[in-house]
Amino acid sequence: MKKIVLCIIALMAVFLNPTWAQDLLFHEAKVRVGDDPSWKDPKFDDSGWETVSIHKLLHDQGISFPHTFAWYRIHFTPSPDLLKKSDLRQALIFNLGLIDDADQSYINGYFLGKTGRNPKDDGEEQSMWDTERVYVFGDASKINWGGDNVIAIRVYNGGDPGGMLSTGQGLIVPNLIDGINVAWEETDNPKAPQLLTCRITLLNKFAKAQKGKLKITFTDPETDKVLSKHEKDINLKGFRKTVFTTNYPKYKWSKVELVYIDKVYGKTRTFVHYPKYILTPKEPEKSRYNGAVVYGLRPGSPLIFRLPVSGVRPMRFSAENLPEGFHLDADKGILTGSTDKSGAYNITLKASNAYGSMEQKFTLKVDNNIGLTPAMGWNSWNCWGLSVSQDKVLSSAKALLDKGFGDYGYSYVIIDDSWEAKERKADGHIAANEKFPDMKGLGDWLHNSGLKLGIYSSPGAYTCGHYLGSLGHEMQDAETYNEWGVDYLKYDWCGYSEVWDTLKDQTVASYVRPYLLMEEKLRSQPRDIWYGLCQYGMGDVWRWGHAVDANSWRTTGDITDSWRSVCEIGFDAEANLYPYAEPGHWNDPDMLCVGKVGWGSMLRDTRLTTDEQYSHISLWALLAANMLIGCDLSQIDDFTQGLLCNNEVIAVDQDPLGKQAKRDVKDGDVQIWKRILSDGSYAVGIFNMSEEEMNIDFSKYFAQCGIHKLNSIRDLWRQQDLDTTKVTYHVAPHGVRFVRITCE
Numbered sequence: 026m027k028k029i030v031l032c033i034i035a036l037m038a039v040f041l042n043p044t045w046a047q048d049l050l051f052h053e054a055k056v057r058v059g060d061d062p063s064w065k066d067p068k069f070d071d072s073g074w075e076t077v078s079i080h081k082l083l084h085d086q087g088i089s090f091p092h093t094f095a096w097y098r099i100h101f102t103p104s105p106d107l108l109k110k111s112d113l114r115q116a117l118i119f120n121l122g123l124i125d126d127a128d129q130s131y132i133n134g135y136f137l138g139k140t141g142r143n144p145k146d147d148g149e150e151q152s153m154w155d156t157e158r159v160y161v162f163g164d165a166s167k168i169n170w171g172g173d174n175v176i177a178i179r180v181y182n183g184g185d186p187g188g189m190l191s192t193g194q195g196l197i198v199p200n201l202i203d204g205i206n207v208a209w210e211e212t213d214n215p216k217a218p219q220l221l222t223c224r225i226t227l228l229n230k231f232a233k234a235q236k237g238k239l240k241i242t243f244t245d246p247e248t249d250k251v252l253s254k255h256e257k258d259i260n261l262k263g264f265r266k267t268v269f270t271t272n273y274p275k276y277k278w279s280k281v282e283l284v285y286i287d288k289v290y291g292k293t294r295t296f297v298h299y300p301k302y303i304l305t306p307k308e309p310e311k312s313r314y315n316g317a318v319v320y321g322l323r324p325g326s327p328l329i330f331r332l333p334v335s336g337v338r339p340m341r342f343s344a345e346n347l348p349e350g351f352h353l354d355a356d357k358g359i360l361t362g363s364t365d366k367s368g369a370y371n372i373t374l375k376a377s378n379a380y381g382s383m384e385q386k387f388t389l390k391v392d393n394n395i396g397l398t399p400a401m402g403w404n405s406w407n408c409w410g411l412s413v414s415q416d417k418v419l420s421s422a423k424a425l426l427d428k429g430f431g432d433y434g435y436s437y438v439i440i441d442d443s444w445e446a447k448e449r450k451a452d453g454h455i456a457a458n459e460k461f462p463d464m465k466g467l468g469d470w471l472h473n474s475g476l477k478l479g480i481y482s483s484p485g486a487y488t489c490g491h492y493l494g495s496l497g498h499e500m501q502d503a504e505t506y507n508e509w510g511v512d513y514l515k516y517d518w519c520g521y522s523e524v525w526d527t528l529k530d531q532t533v534a535s536y537v538r539p540y541l542l543m544e545e546k547l548r549s550q551p552r553d554i555w556y557g558l559c560q561y562g563m564g565d566v567w568r569w570g571h572a573v574d575a576n577s578w579r580t581t582g583d584i585t586d587s588w589r590s591v592c593e594i595g596f597d598a599e600a601n602l603y604p605y606a607e608p609g610h611w612n613d614p615d616m617l618c619v620g621k622v623g624w625g626s627m628l629r630d631t632r633l634t635t636d637e638q639y640s641h642i643s644l645w646a647l648l649a650a651n652m653l654i655g656c657d658l659s660q661i662d663d664f665t666q667g668l669l670c671n672n673e674v675i676a677v678d679q680d681p682l683g684k685q686a687k688r689d690v691k692d693g694d695v696q697i698w699k700r701i702l703s704d705g706s707y708a709v710g711i712f713n714m715s716e717e718e719m720n721i722d723f724s725k726y727f728a729q730c731g732i733h734k735l736n737s738i739r740d741l742w743r744q745q746d747l748d749t750t751k752v753t754y755h756v757a758p759h760g761v762r763f764v765r766i767t768c769e
């Protein structure tokens with residue numbers, strides 16, 4: 026893991042998740058930097074090795090081992106009684122917690138498990154620091170009950186910090202029923218658009234057969250009404266799985282309870298799951314405006330603005346009061362042009378199709394402030410990581426247009442790290458590597474489609490992914506970006522820490538300097554380039570981001586697709602940052618983690634639950650955060666599309682007043698965030714942070730939210746007006762009621 030995630034990691038002390046209570050906890054290990062296969066041997070003499078805690082990264086214990094290996098050896102002595110109390114007495118479960126970045130683990134010299142890939146493995150290096158290592162070992166007879174045993178863990182660190190972290194690592198001596206595991210997957214049903222197909226996979230993780238009964242019940246959580254019920258006899262041989270497929274209503278919140286009753290010992294396990302459900306109403310066929318109503322352009326800079334209008338094509342676009350120097354393409358709805366004259370131009374945008382027409386007031390503000398609403402678009406990092414290529418970028422850009430995301434304002438297409446050639450050209454200019462054969466062509470293609478090109482670099486000599494950074498070549502790079510048609514730069518600290526470490530002056534000025542330098546170079550280019558700072562919040566960047574004319578600044582380390590990460594980066598880190606956001610300058614809690622993500626060539630469905638995803642997007646809209654999609658758009662499902670393309674939710678994010686929400690209430694597991702909007706109404710997120718469904722009486726918090734009288738309340742996801750006299754909401758675990766209210 027790279028330095029930037031340090032802060033996230035530091036906050037990770039509270040590590041939950043072991044499905045079972047640990048029977049024996051591990052706390053410390055012997056450690057040695059280096060790599061030698063004999064270190065997995067239980068008899069190897071490690072008495073000369075250093076003793077460390079396995080709850081803290083090695084970096085924090087004074088051991089640095091970037092881009093290399095270290096081995097941990099955990100000694101433990103399990104009591105024979107532990108085995109006796111199990112009805113299985115065969116398999117064991119080792120919970121090793123989080124390991125940064127990749128590991129290969131052994132118990133008494135036998136292979137235990139492996140997660141992530143190091144450079145000596147086949148395929149590209151893959152950091153899996155945010156994946157819990159819960160390894161099953163099938164042979165309890167290989168354990169020295171009552172004597173010494175050794176777990177040897179070979180850890181590869183892709184960049185400091187690295188090593189083991191989290192708490193709660195230990196040994197579990199399971200019962201037979203603990204071998205039952207469940208995986209859920211919901212997919213669109215092409216034959217029945219009103220239904221989703223739910224695939225429930227029941228897996229036996231142990232060698233011994235599982236015999237029992239499975240009861241599956243779908244209920245409506247709001248009324249407890251049973252929607253459907255299924256029963257199945259289970260006879261699962263060792264390591265086998267069985268798949269149960271059923272359909273359920275796509276547009277309704279429902280809950281599945283799965284009860285497995287083991288026939289051999291009579292034990293029961295219950296699994297609860299909330300499958301995907303779509304709240305966003307179907308898009309109307311008629312033309313509808315869905316995005317920002319204000320846009321900032323510098324005098325003389327070229328404008329590219331694709332009108333965010335949904336509805337059936339063909340569509341005709343026109344505009345009233347278009348200032349001189351601008352042109353609207355009547356078929357494509359792309360506004361282009363430029364002017365040297367500063368001013369606020371009030372334009373009326375119009376669109377019509379076979380189903381009707383729409384008009385929208387729009388202000389083009391020509392002065393020196395750009396980024397008047399948070400950036401919307403797509404960035405390659407959360408899906409493709411370092412495996413990004415021009416083809417992959419193009420495929421997401423095409424999908425962005427084909428699937429209608431452009432009609433909701435998503436316009437920046439940003440190439441994150443790993444586009445850079447190994448060496449600069451002889452004259453010092455930067456070049457793209459073989460994965461990006463035609464950067465200028467890509468820029469032109471995007472611009473012709475009304476989209477914008479974004480790129481990534483670092484003020485250091487190297488980027489986080491060890492590609493070339495801009496240090497000493499800032500002007501040349503800014504010139505190259507201009508040539509390619511770059512409209513957004515993500516400027517990531519990373520390699521600059523090598524410079525910074527040598528500085529005598531490490532005050533705030535030392536954080537500001539490299540960003541100021543690049544700002545001057547970007548500003549000298551004849552086009553507007555969104556300046557996105559990425560330095561994880563160091564030196565309280567929100568206090569000085571404006572001073573380097575940054576349009577957005579990352580406030581934390583990297584986000585990942587876990588509820589813990591959304592909580593730390595969104596709910597906790599942003600709680601006091603609302604005073605710093607304003608049109609042109611935004612706090613950036615990092616990119617979106619919905620859809621198919623993966624940070625590498627292998628993508629998976631986000632690990633956020635359905636309701637966590639609703640909370641994630643609602644919170645980002647409340648925070649006036651950039652909406653940068655981080656998944657492969659060519660593989661989007663209807664649920665994710667609904668999450669990202671709800672015009673009323675986007676209107677909150679893009680509200681021209683540009684005020685970030687404040688957390689008015691933090692009462693146990695209830696949080697209420699409120700944001701004032703340009704028409705005097707408020708967007709309010711009522712969040713249930715607990716693991717259980719909860720009834721939240723909003724009226725109980727009116728005083729804390731400054732509400733004297735509620736005049737209207739509208740559910741933003743469902744786009745329905747609600748009764749102002751009935752404001753107790755039944756909210757899903759980690760879920761939200763996201764509303765817009767008017768009040769006195």
Ligand code: GLA
Binds near residue numbers: 481
């Ligand atoms: C850092 C940033 C990420 C991404 C990677 C690329 O970790 O915070 O968002 O840009 O670098 O290497």
